[in-house]
Amino acid sequence: MISFQVNSENVAFDGDGSTPLLWVLRDHFNLTGTKFGCGIGQCGACTVHINGAARRSCMTPVAAIKGRSVTTIEGLAAGNDELHPVQAAWLEYDVPQCGYCQAGQIMATVDLLQRIPKPTDADIDKNIRNICRCGTYARIRKAIHKAAELQAEGGSDVS
Amino acid sequence: MSVNASFVPHSLTRRQFLVAGSTVSGAFVLGVPFSAATAGAGDVRQLGFFIEIQTDGHVIIGTNQPEIGQGVRTALPMLVAEELDVDWDKVSIRPMPLGIVKTADGYTWKYGGQGVGGSTGLTSNWDFMREVGATARQQLIQAAAARWGISPGTCTTEPGYVVCTSLGEKLPYADLVGDAANLGVPEESPPLKDVADYRIVGKMHKTIDARDIVTGKTKYGIDTRQPNMRFAVIARSPYLNGTPKSFDASVARKIDGVLDVFEIKGPAPGEPYQILASGVAVVATSTWTAIQGRDALRIEWDKGPNAKDSSEKFWAENASMLEGSGQVGVDDGDFEAAMAGADKIVEHQYAVPFVNHAPLEPQNCYAFVEKDRCHIIAPTQMPSGASRSAAWATGLERENIHVDFTRVGGGFGRRLTNDYVAEAALISKQTGWPIQLQWTREDDVKNDFYRPAGLHEMRAGLNANGEIAGWTQRLASASKYYRRPNMPDENLWEAELYADDFPRNIVPNLRLEYFHNAIGIPRGSWRAPAHTANAFVVQSFIDEIAHETGQDPLQLRIDLYGEERELEYGGHGGPTFNPGRLTRLIKFVAERIDYGRTLPKGRGIGLASHFTFGGYAAHAIEVVVGNNGDLSIERIIAAIDCGYAVHPNAVEAQLQGGTIDGISTALGLEITVEDGQIQQSNFHDYPLARIATFPNRFEAHILPYDENPTGVGEMGIPSAAPALTNAIFAATGKRIRRLPIKDQLRV
Numbered sequence A: 001m002i003s004f005q006v007n008s009e010n011v012a013f014d015g016d017g018s019t020p021l022l023w024v025l026r027d028h029f030n031l032t033g034t035k036f037g038c039g040i041g042q043c044g045a046c047t048v049h050i051n052g053a054a055r056r057s058c059m060t061p062v063a064a065i066k067g068r069s070v071t072t073i074e075g076l077a078a079g080n081d082e083l084h085p086v087q088a089a090w091l092e093y094d095v096p097q098c099g100y101c102q103a104g105q106i107m108a109t110v111d112l113l114q115r116i117p118k119p120t121d122a123d124i125d126k127n128i129r130n131i132c133r134c135g136t137y138a139r140i141r142k143a144i145h146k147a148a149e150l151q152a153e154g155g156s157d158v159s
Numbered sequence B: 001m002s003v004n005a006s007f008v009p010h011s012l013t014r015r016q017f018l019v020a021g022s023t024v025s026g027a028f029v030l031g032v033p034f035s036a037a038t039a040g041a042g043d044v045r046q047l048g049f050f051i052e053i054q055t056d057g058h059v060i061i062g063t064n065q066p067e068i069g070q071g072v073r074t075a076l077p078m079l080v081a082e083e084l085d086v087d088w089d090k091v092s093i094r095p096m097p098l099g100i101v102k103t104a105d106g107y108t109w110k111y112g113g114q115g116v117g118g119s120t121g122l123t124s125n126w127d128f129m130r131e132v133g134a135t136a137r138q139q140l141i142q143a144a145a146a147r148w149g150i151s152p153g154t155c156t157t158e159p160g161y162v163v164c165t166s167l168g169e170k171l172p173y174a175d176l177v178g179d180a181a182n183l184g185v186p187e188e189s190p191p192l193k194d195v196a197d198y199r200i201v202g203k204m205h206k207t208i209d210a211r212d213i214v215t216g217k218t219k220y221g222i223d224t225r226q227p228n229m230r231f232a233v234i235a236r237s238p239y240l241n242g243t244p245k246s247f248d249a250s251v252a253r254k255i256d257g258v259l260d261v262f263e264i265k266g267p268a269p270g271e272p273y274q275i276l277a278s279g280v281a282v283v284a285t286s287t288w289t290a291i292q293g294r295d296a297l298r299i300e301w302d303k304g305p306n307a308k309d310s311s312e313k314f315w316a317e318n319a320s321m322l323e324g325s326g327q328v329g330v331d332d333g334d335f336e337a338a339m340a341g342a343d344k345i346v347e348h349q350y351a352v353p354f355v356n357h358a359p360l361e362p363q364n365c366y367a368f369v370e371k372d373r374c375h376i377i378a379p380t381q382m383p384s385g386a387s388r389s390a391a392w393a394t395g396l397e398r399e400n401i402h403v404d405f406t407r408v409g410g411g412f413g414r415r416l417t418n419d420y421v422a423e424a425a426l427i428s429k430q431t432g433w434p435i436q437l438q439w440t441r442e443d444d445v446k447n448d449f450y451r452p453a454g455l456h457e458m459r460a461g462l463n464a465n466g467e468i469a470g471w472t473q474r475l476a477s478a479s480k481y482y483r484r485p486n487m488p489d490e491n492l493w494e495a496e497l498y499a500d501d502f503p504r505n506i507v508p509n510l511r512l513e514y515f516h517n518a519i520g521i522p523r524g525s526w527r528a529p530a531h532t533a534n535a536f537v538v539q540s541f542i543d544e545i546a547h548e549t550g551q552d553p554l555q556l557r558i559d560l561y562g563e564e565r566e567l568e569y570g571g572h573g574g575p576t577f578n579p580g581r582l583t584r585l586i587k588f589v590a591e592r593i594d595y596g597r598t599l600p601k602g603r604g605i606g607l608a609s610h611f612t613f614g615g616y617a618a619h620a621i622e623v624v625v626g627n628n629g630d631l632s633i634e635r636i637i638a639a640i641d642c643g644y645a646v647h648p649n650a651v652e653a654q655l656q657g658g659t660i661d662g663i664s665t666a667l668g669l670e671i672t673v674e675d676g677q678i679q680q681s682n683f684h685d686y687p688l689a690r691i692a693t694f695p696n697r698f699e700a701h702i703l704p705y706d707e708n709p710t711g712v713g714e715m716g717i718p719s720a721a722p723a724l725t726n727a728i729f730a731a732t733g734k735r736i737r738r739l740p741i742k743d744q745l746r747v
Ligand code: FES
Pocket: A035, A036, A037, A038, A039, A040, A041, A042, A043, A044, A045, A046, A047, A056, A057, A058, A059
């Protein structure tokens, strides 16, 4: 039995500890907001936060997160009807096309802004390595800058 | 993407009746089914749609088309809401399932044609959706007039209300919808609004369901969760047209959670595809367990007839075919005489590789096959194809197959084909369980209907004034039409060379010649099929002609495109092509990027433009290439003329996305074969470009033209790659004649 937290709830997984966290979230906890894109750590569609830091859940065996705390896109905002500033910035620039990569892009951006609150374009280029097959990069770049502004303004969630 | 019979725009005649009823929630449904006879065809097509007006004035508009990221779920309801006259912020959407009805003459549409490809999702519904809204509005007016005892002509609407100014009264739609539904449909089609009066259409609106996306609530096909659902994967033959000779599943079956293992039979070599490959299916209690089970299989493969296929052989065959003579598709004027009399001949070959669609959501499908019915939930561009695939797999009648389709995690033409639906249905039928079939990324990279590869030989003869008198494009390629049912060999060229593309009717003596290479790689429609290849080839060649004859690449294009005029265009995107619209775009992007300024060595600007399925686009790209060959894209100007932009926000997004797709593909993407096996497997060796490749100086402009919208999903891609390679030439003198660019700039 592997116990950990997902979106502030205590959970336990009773299967093979080598199962990637991605599939545990999706198939066992029905948290399908975290996406499968490549399974080898390349695309970032599966990005979640483990103890607050962005990790690719397809590369993280569930055994490795014993006792840790996982945040997924479903648990990112403070409340149910609220948005995290990064989500709000994503809406302002209407970033998603198909939308499939966007949970991962948002989780990666939240992590970036924790480390570098006001990233330059070069910081973005270096740190945001998630693939968007639809090519929303132009808007992602704008939305990241916007999110940095929103966070600097208040940091609190917007609805 | 391909022209397909089901994409033929509806030619609507008259609405026949109007029905209404109460929904479970007590709100009224105003349904407007149409019955329209297609001119000449004689078959009656039942078209339908519904609008729900809730008691609080909120309006739910059904969306009947697959949303693959192109924005159709927002754009079509905008059309309905505009004509219905409601506030956009009161509108929400409800995805509709596939609607087909059996008639004496076969299956016909219940909710209008459903399917997205060829950038027709909007244009084929442009009249239809506006008429739905206008008809409903007319009904509401009549209902209000009857209640007031006045003539409908004295009433009008304001958003959500029918208004009579002389009475000083107004009634909310919500109060009228029941009455309206009981009225007959007006004989005359209500007049549609003037474009100038639009309040919703043509304005910037955001993706209507974006909030669900950014909060992780949106359900894609892969997110389907149904009671008792089991998870399946398939080990497909790594050899093109290979089959399992034998397999040992004893280890796999011992894995806790593996429930069943069995063989899946693919099509015979050369036969049309229902599924792509033979293999062995593993069914388990979770996706990961199914993948573990698959890894534990020991399969001995019969390598089949294509075991010797290789990219090397493919390219060598193409080159040697071009030595001979092929099938002449177009032969205008006197090509030979023009070449014989030419003052100068320019001649080059260009190679365009196979590429993978790689939508970010790997293929998947939920299927539950029962004795007399089947339920499919799939991410698909072509839900009617999903129904046909499931019917093929199950033997059930199509009216007993219910198809729901989800928001799709990328299409690009891959999900015009529903092979994964057939696979899921086969597995569910065999096991009796509700099944979610999941493809891994490796499955998707190795099993695709790839963009066709080909070797293009271009030759132009110029007269003493530098004018192009003779032009030929000779293409040896793997046609997209390979293994299509009822496809004669002499039509294979038509998928790869579009007869009326530029410079036809501009260069008087023109010949198109085709040679087919029957390599065993499956191929299909990849975003802007044939246009991505031909725009690269033709726009590179124009540049080369300009440089080799001392002309300016911009001026040569302007001279060739010329003034506005309509040229005949017989293919998809016709009936006409106006090259003057390309003149306007190429001038625009050139001006925006300040083309013509003196640039230091290593810095260059490239231009390109192309007409794609009715729409026009141009790119100007500025690059810097370092001494070591490091390429940096400094600036991108993209422009589209899609006639009228219905949903400009999505037009801009498609132009940005198409540009990025074109550049990403040109830079690094290629599928190759060795010993009958696809060599690439995942994003480490199929490296889609990331954000760092694209500069913040990236402009996407919409240049409105008239009041007729064209599609927008494919127009932004074809001219991006040649603008990039033309820029590389301008910077370095190095001409890229073979895609992808990869490490060709390394010295
Ligand atoms: S699915 Fe984890 S990085 Fe792609």
